[in-house]
Amino acid sequence: MDEYLAKSKTSGDIYRLLYYGASCSRQEISQTLDISLPTTTRCLNSLCNAGLVKSAGESQSTGGRKATLYEYVPQARYAAGIDITRNHLSIVLVDLGLNILDTRRLRIPFEANDQYFSTLAREYEDMISQNLPDRSCLLGTGISVPVLLGDDHKTINYATVIPLPFNIYSILSSYIHEPFLFFNDSNSAGLAESWRGHYTSSLIYLSLSSSVGGAYINGRTLYIGDHNRGCEFGHMALIPHGKKCYCGSYGCLDAYCTANALTDFTDGNLKEFFDILKTGNNQGIRNVFDSYLDYLAIAVNNLRMCFDCNIILGGNVGAYMADYLDLFRKKAIKLNPFENDGSFIHACHYRTEASAVGAAIYYIDQFVKNFPYEMQG
Ligand SMILES: [Zn+2]
Structure with missing residues (x-):
């Protein structure tokens, strides 16, 4: 019985x-x-x-x-998340409560070759075997990638940030022997922030890394749009006929609020940029950051107008924004005729693992939703 x-x-x-x-x-x-x-x-x-x-x-x-x-019991099941970016590979193992059991981050540029995939498989296998003697506890592995994906989470529809081969799912199948699927990086990061922050109302996640993306999450559910291209905030036109964007258009938010807009002044090193900024001694760096925040404020104000919800500044730049939140809220709120309180703007919780954690969420979500029946997908 x-x-x-x-x-x-x-x-x-x-x-x-x-x-x-x-x-x-x-x-x-x-x-x-x-x-x-x-x-x-x-x-x-x-x-x-x-x-x-x-x-x-x-x-x-x-x-x-x-x-x-x-x-x-959070530790009853686990899911793994892998985040593939242009220059880094991150792997996390999380429990049902999104507590991180183990995490690895390697500075390794993405290359679609056996050496890269073998490194990924070795690190992944190492992490799983060290932490999970009972593999049946592992629900699956979500892989976050900076590309647009098809509904099956296996097909790549659009990839320019990294040269991900269109048959990547079948390639990786010979390296990863657990169930796995691909997820968009910004959507994953937004989901991780929403779940971890226990947001019950809707929120916008604005990912500010080497490319700019975003996500809209209502409760625990992601809005993806009719063609899986929803919330590509990076390619909203910010300045008509402005700077050229990598997408081919001009004046996109991405061209102004990519992390590169800051790291171009510190040899690609974002930590160094914020270290110098913190000293307050370098007027040039302060001007660069001020200008960056001005553009960002326009974007955040536009998003607030459209969505009327919390906005999280995420990605690599968002990870440094906690110290500058008051300053930024003041800038953003000056543009908004309806409000005088910028408390809807938040800095992200995760520093580097958001996309990997968010990719793992799919398997946790499926497990909880479908329990005790077979997982779908
Ligand atoms: Zn663009």
Whole structure:
């Protein structure tokens, strides 16, 4: 009976209630889901025996008996995320709570050759075998790439930032033997920020790295548009007939707010740029940053006008923005006639792992949504 219950829709509903919310007592679960107390108890026992749920202490007493609280077990399953960028390869292993179990970051330029893919496979395999003696706990591996993808998450539709071969899925299949799929880098990073920050309302993620991209997330759901090209904010026209963008157009946001607009002055080194900026002694660097923020403020104001929601400054530049947030909020809000408070603008939580973590989220999302049934996709 218990085995049957562990696989029932009721168990799935209890599991999702605990995953998405706070810890609950069996009485709260029974009332919230409108199921009897004996069924709730039997399902909880099954979930606990399966290692998916555990007791989490007792509720604060408000008179009467204290009740045992239950919560989901983050370490019951894992997913891996790989982020392939022009110059770096990042690999993370996260649990169901997006806690990072292990992370690796290599400075290695992307090249579509056996040497690159073998390095990727070796590092990946090393991480999985060191951390997960039981491979059945690994749900799958999401791979973040700076390209536009087809609906199947295997087909590459548009790749200019890195020369990703159009048959990359079949190439990588001989190197990675776990289930894997590809995800757009900015969408992945936005998803990671949204899940980790527990945003319940919608948010815009603006990725400011060597290229500029973005994502719109409502709750836990990504908006991708009709052709998987939604939120390509980097190619909004910021300055008519302005600087040439790598996409072929002129005046795109990308041409003004790429991280290269800063690192061109420090030999490609973003940390060095912000180190110099922090000293406050280099007027040239301060001017460059000031001008960068002016352009960024136009873009952020436009996004606020369109979406009326929180905006996270992410990507490599976003990782340094916490120290300059007040300054930037003032700039952005000056452009907005409707508001006088820039608190909707945030700096990102993750410094470098957002895209890799976000790519892994797909498998976690599928597991939780479909539990206890077979994963789809
Ligand atoms: Zn462009």
